[in-house]
Amino acid sequence: MDRDLLTKGLLIAARNRDEISAILAGIDSDHGDRGVIKLRENFVNEGCRDLILSLAQGKLDDYHISFRGGKIYIEIVAKLFIKAKARLVLNIEKLVFEPKKHEITLSYQRDGMTLANSFIPKILEKIVEANPGKISVEDNLIQVDLDKLVELPPWLAIKYMDADMGSIDFAFLIV
Numbered sequence: 001m002d003r004d005l006l007t008k009g010l011l012i013a014a015r016n017r018d019e020i021s022a023i024l025a026g027i028d029s030d031h032g033d034r035g036v037i038k039l040r041e042n043f044v045n046e047g048c049r050d051l052i053l054s055l056a057q058g059k060l061d062d063y064h065i066s067f068r069g070g071k072i073y074i075e076i077v078a079k080l081f082i083k084a085k086a087r088l089v090l091n092i093e094k095l096v097f098e099p100k101k102h103e104i105t106l107s108y109q110r111d112g113m114t115l116a117n118s119f120i121p122k123i124l125e126k127i128v129e130a131n132p133g134k135i136s137v138e139d140n141l142i143q144v145d146l147d148k149l150v151e152l153p154p155w156l157a158i159k160y161m162d163a164d165m166g167s168i169d170f171a172f173l174i175v
Contacts, residue, residue: 008051016047033174037158038167041066067163073111078123084116086123093141097158099175102146109140 013020019040026036044052044065053060062077072090077083087110094105110117124137134148146152161169 008054012047012051016043019043019047035172036161037170037172039170040167042166067166067168070163072163072168075111076116078116084119085114086116086120087111087114088120092160092163095158095160097146097152097156099154099157102152104144104146106142106144107140108142 019042023037023039023043026038028035045063052063058079060076060078061083064075066073070091072092074088074090075085076087077085089109089111091107092104093107094103096103108120110120121137124142128135128137131149134145136143155174157173157175159171161171163169
């Protein structure tokens with residue numbers, strides 16, 4: 001793992017102790033190797049803001065993510081030719097997070113009528129070009145081979161549960 005990324009991750013954990021405690025509260029206290037991870041909007045939007053903006057390498061000015069009705073709502077302000085706001089709705093169609101395979105399939109749709117929304121397919125095309133063999137887009141489906149993007153622990157299994165009421169929930173098992 002990249003040292004700078006690890007340092008930023010530890011800073012996020014330190015600054016968000018209360019939120020981290022809430023995430024850890026979902027661990028099965030009898031076994032410790034299973035439980036539920038609840039990521040709340042507040043943690044993603046505020047606690048991870050510096051990391052997410054840093055990873056965007058100056059191409060993202062602002063963002064807001066919300067979880068409602070099984071969907072992930074994303075609003076971004078990006079630097080295209082000008083500053084532009086785009087809104088997307090993502091749905092997790094399939095998440096495979098097992099010891100030997102890690103991939104996710106998302107469906108997306110544009111939310112509302114903004115100037116930048118018309119650029120979303122082009123933005124996704126650029127992301128695919130920058131990550132050959134790692135990310136693919138066909139129609140409104142985005143497929144990500146997580147194993148080709150990052151090194152993931154082979155001892156962790158995760159199952160998507162729901163995205164609602166301000167949090168996205170995953171069940172986990174250490175195998």
